[in-house]
Amino acid sequence: MITDLKQETKFNNSYIIGISFISALGGYLFGFDFAVIAGALPFLRKEFMLDSVAEGFLTASLALGCIVGCLIAGKIAEKYGRKPGLMVAAFIFAISSIGIALSAGLTYFLVLRFAAGIGVGMASMLCPMYIAEISPAKVRGRNVAINQFTVVLGILITNLVNYFLKDIGVDAWRWMFGLGTVPAVIFLVGVIWLPESPRWLIKAGREEEGKKVLLKIGSDEFMNTTVQAIEKSLAGVKKQSFRALFEKSVRPAVLIGIGLAVFQQFCGSNVLFNYASTIFKSAGSSLDEQLLETVSIGVVNLIFTVLAMLVVDKLGRRPLMLIGSLGLSISFIVLAFLLQSHAPVLLISVFVLLAISVYSFTLAPVTWVLISEIFPNKIRGAATTTAVISLWAAFSILVFTFPILADKIGTYGPFYLYAAICFIGFVFVITKVKETKGQTLEGLEDNLIRH
Known part of the structure; x- marks a missing residue:
């Protein structure tokens, strides 16, 4: 980089x-x-x-x-x-x-x-x-x-x-x-x-092409300093192996990264994005109302994601993750109760949007930030790939099981489960995840691996 x-x-x-x-x-x-x-x-x-x-x-x-x-x-x-x-x-x-x-x-x-x-x-x-x-x-x-x-x-x-x-x-x-x-x-x-990535060009032995790209980005000084830094970072680097993820020294960081990725999906929020029409149909909404709710979800998602981008480097990663996991747990308990008791659609909509705002402000963006930060340099590529694959695997399980669970126990049922998972996630974050705000990637390694 x-x-x-x-x-x-x-x-x-x-x-x-x-x-x-x-x-x-x-x-x-x-x-x-x-x-x-x-x-x-x-x-x-x-x-x-x-x-x-x-x-x-x-x-x-x-x-x-x-x-x-x-x-x-x-x-x-x-x-x-x-x-x-x-x-x-x-x-x-x-x-x-x-x-x-x-x-x-x-x-x-x-x-x-x-x-x-x-x-x-x-x-x-x-x-x-x-x-x-x-x-x-x-x-x-x-x-x-x-x-x-x-x-x-x-x-x-x-x-x-x-x-x-x-x-x-x-x-x-x-x-x-x-x-x-x-x-x-x-x-x-x-x-x-x-243009091609200058880092990849230099790594592939195409240094002159890499320099031309860097000169489009900045000055001669920038180009020379960056080339030196890239070459230094590549010196002695071996091909990363997934086997290295099982080494005792890096295993804690790998498990935390996978845990965060899986939790971001199993918390249940993405059910609201993918099955909004199903949820509001069960509450008695027409097709027009169901699709209008998805628009509202998109608007709230955009607003609170932008807000998260503005404050994540000020408030820190850990506080936002704690707020998100506990906030979602409470929101889902209320939402499940409202769906179970056939509450007015407007009230259900309020708590769906509240859950979306909490998720978009906390777990959705911050999990990606943490995954990009917590892994040691020597395994970052393999560990990041593993975490992202874990995230998509968890997402596939989440969206596959929701309609089945909703059919068996009612649309409200899964949200009680997601509320419990969110509380478990809260405990996981408070006991296992350290703050990474304002620290260099290299400085994080010893702290996270020891933890």
Whole structure:
């Protein structure tokens, strides 16, 4: 990653922000595919005559593809470069969006939805990596945050599009998925314009090309200092092995990272994004009201994610995680009670949005920050991949089991379970997770591993 320099060093800020936004379009695709299912499910249930098991598997198929995408993204990025990896992700997403829109049966739909997940998984790994490697250190946090911003923006815009498409007939779901081709093609064209990561170029022995990219970003001084820092960081570096994750010295950090990733999903909040229509249908809402609720969820998600970006470096990671886990536990207990007692839809909506605001302000963004910080340098790549795969695996279990649980014990039932998990997460954070705010990655290693 590019190191910081003296304050007087001049950077081409417009160029840096431009390439960061283009690469962050991968985050938009992530947000699109994450949200589109919520608007499409009411139509897909009728189209494919889905029972609770089929509905859960259909929703989870994206996450299963994401696991595969994460596994292959690292290999492509290391062997061929970050840019080709981003292009492959965009191409897969564009083709799968068209394919899903033309699906003639459930099996065909599931295969293409799985393929879309591969593209999403690749983008979720490569976009933040690319932005971090192309950005000067003093603006790296801001630029990486652009990716998270485009994720929630993709969720909101997709929810709005779904709402306006609801009245076009039984094939509305085809348009919902098919329109994903538009941002995918824009992303693909934009990636063609992007430069390759200078860190990868230098690592691959293409130093002159790496220097040219660095000169577009900053001054001669910046280029020379950065090249020296990259070469120093690569000196003696061996290929990372997943076997190293089981070493006694790093095992605590690895387990904490996996625990945080799994908890972020098992806390249950993403059920509100993916099954909002199911939840509000059980409360008596019409289709129009169900899709309007998804728009409200998207708006609240965007607002509180932006707020989290502004305060995470001031308030710290640990306090936000504690607030989020305990806040969600309380919110879900109340929400479950309201659903069970058939409370007015407006009151249910208030607590759904409250839970979304708590999650978007705390666990959703902060978990990703912690995963990027807590692993020792020598295992960071392998450990991050393992944590992200664990996250997607937990997500697939969450969205697969919700409709089954809701069918067996009522829509309210799972939220009592999620409330209990959130309280367990609160205990986990308070006993196992140390604050990382304001510390260097190297300085964190001894503290976290000893812990």
